[in-house]
Structures are given as C-alpha cells and as structure tokens.
Amino acid sequence: xxxxxxxxxxxxxLIADRGRARIAFPGGRSAVxxxxxxxxxxxxxxxxxxxxxxxxxxxxxxQASNARLVKQTLCTAQASHxxxxxLLVESDAMHSARxxxxxxxxxxIAILGMGEDGHFASLFxxxxxxxxxxxxxxxxxxxxxxxxxxxxRISMTLTRILSASLVVLLVxxxxxxxxxxAGLQGPDPxxxxxxxxxANHPIVIEWPDGSTETIQGGGTQ
Numbered sequence: 737x738x739x740x741x742x743x744x745x746x747x748x749x750l751i752a753d754r755g756r757a758r759i760a761f762p763g764g765r766s767a768v769x770x771x772x773x774x775x776x777x778x779x780x781x782x783x784x785x786x787x788x789x790x791x792x793x794x795x796x797x798x799q800a801s802n803a804r805l806v807k808q809t810l811c812t813a814q815a816s817h818x819x820x821x822x823l824l825v826e827s828d829a830m831h832s833a834r835x836x837x838x839x840x841x842x843x844x845i846a847i848l849g850m851g852e853d854g855h856f857a858s859l860f861x862x863x864x865x866x867x868x869x870x871x872x873x874x875x876x877x878x879x880x881x882x883x884x885x886x887x888x889r890i891s892m893t894l895t896r897i898l899s900a901s902l903v904v905l906l907v908x909x910x911x912x913x914x915x916x917x918a919g920l921q922g923p924d925p926x927x928x929x930x931x932x933x934x935a936n937h938p939i940v941i942e943w944p945d946g947s948t949e950t951i952q953g954g955g956t957q
Contacts, residue, residue: 739904739942740773743845746902750844751783758785759845760892761810762857763792763802766849766906771810781817786810789846790858790891791823792883793832800885829878829888836890837875846892846900850907854915854927858883858891865925868893894931904940905932913944920951 737745743759750757761767791802798804803822811818821841826832850856858879859869868877874895881888897903907913919930932939938952 737948738946739770739906739940739948740777742902742940742948743770743774743847743904744777744779746845747779747784750901751780756783756785757845758787758843759847760787760789760843760897760900761802761806761847762789762849762906763800763805764849764851766908767847768805768809770847770906771806775810775813775815778814781815782819784815784818785821786815786818787821787841787843788823789848789856789897790889791832792885793824793829793888793890794885796822796824800887823876823890829890832890833876833878841875841896843892843896843900845902846897846904848897848903848905848932850905850912850915850929852909852911852915854919854929855883856905856929856932857897858889859894859928859931861926861928863925865923865931866928868895869928869931870923870925871895874899894935897932898935898937902940903932903937904942905929906942907944909944916941 747757788802792800794800796803825835848856873893879889919927919933923934924930936953938950941949
C-alpha cells in the first residue's frame with residue numbers, strides 16, 4: 737500500500753469511527769507531492785482538521801511559512817473544505833508554544849519530513865538532545881533562531897508526534913536515507929531521527945524510490 741493509500745484509508749476509518757480526524761504536516765518540499773495527491777481525494781474534508789508539526793515564527797505571507805505552503809498545496813480542490821489550524825497563534829514562538837500547550841491539540845496522523853542533518857519537525861541536532869526530543873515532554877516547544885531561514889520555531893515534541901496512531905516519515909533523498917539507516921543503530925542527539933526510530937511505535941517510511949517499510953523500535957515489521 738502506498739503512503740497516499742495508507743493516509744486515505746486511515747482518515748476514512750477515523751471519520752467512520754469518531755466522526756472527525758486530525759492530520760499534521762511538515763513544511764519543506766518532502767510532503768508536497770503527498771499533499772497534492774491528497775487534495776484531490778474525495779474524502780469528507782469538512783470533517784478533517786489540518787495542522788502542522790512545526791512552524792517558523794514568520795507571517796503567513798512569508799515564503800518561509802509552513803502554513804502558507806500547506807494551505808496552498810493541500811487545502812485546495814477537494815481539500816478546500818478542511819479546517820486549517822495554525823501553530824503561530826501568538827506574536828512569537830515562545831508565547832505560541834505556551835498557548836498551544838494550554839489547548840487540546842491531539843493528532844491522529846503525523847506526516848514528517850526530515851533534513852539531511854537528521855532533524856524532523858523542528859527538533860535539530862545538538863551535542864545533547866534538544867527539549868522535546870530526548871525527554872517525555874508532551875505538546876509543543878519553542879526554539880531559538882535555527883535552520884534556514886534562521887528564525888525561532890514552534891515544534892511538536894516527539895511525545896506529541898508519537899501520540900498519533902499513524903506516523904509517516906518521508907525520506908526524499910539517498911543522503912537522508914543514510915541518516916535513517918545510521919539512526920537505526922540507536923539514539924544519537926546529533927541525528928535526531930534516531931529517537932523517532934527507536935520509539936516503541938510503528939513508523940511508516942517512504943524511501944526515495946517510493947517503496948514503503950514499517951519500522952518499530954529499530955526493527956522492521
């Protein structure tokens with residue numbers, strides 16, 4: 737089953753079982769193809785909430801805004817009826833994370849991209865694990881200026897991401913695949929994706945060739 741088929745089937749089951757579903761997307765280019773395909777699917781989009789796994793603290797009019805990317809790429813065509821929920825709910829990243837942590841922001845599906853440095857969401861490499869990565873902190877964290885462009889960010893923690901019943905990791909290049917394979921050796925704060933792969937939760941991986949594999953706790957299923 738392709739990632740698109742897996743996501744569609746999961747959304748259909750969630751809506752049938754609970755009457756609503758919530759899915760979170762990353763920024764960057766990794767998920768663009770997936771979002772474009774999903775936007776054409778005849779789902780009950782009015783019953784689907786769309787949000788982000790992370791966001792840069794920039795206005796939505798900025799080209800770097802993840803909200804801008806997801807709205808323009810996913811929330812069109814059939815998916816124009818989805819309800820979009822931003823993460824930049826205050827004037828800056830710190831206050832936004834604080835406000836989000838006072839809300840019920842559970843998710844059912846988490847779609848993740850990753851960088852060639854092994855980061856996912858906005859959990860970046862450091863000599864020791866950044867807040868929200870190597871701990872049990874749930875919800876959202878704010879970062880200092882980081883990444884490209886170098887601005888503060890709001891990120892779901894690993895614990896919040898793993899609260900989703902379906903977690904998908906899109907691995908879009910061979911360099912990123914090498915980081916994933918290295919990450920299977922065990923947690924390394926300089927390779928954040930290793931913490932995701934070590935979790936006792938199935939992670940559906942889409943490799944650069946479009947094939948899929950499910951990994952849990954460092955092994956395949």
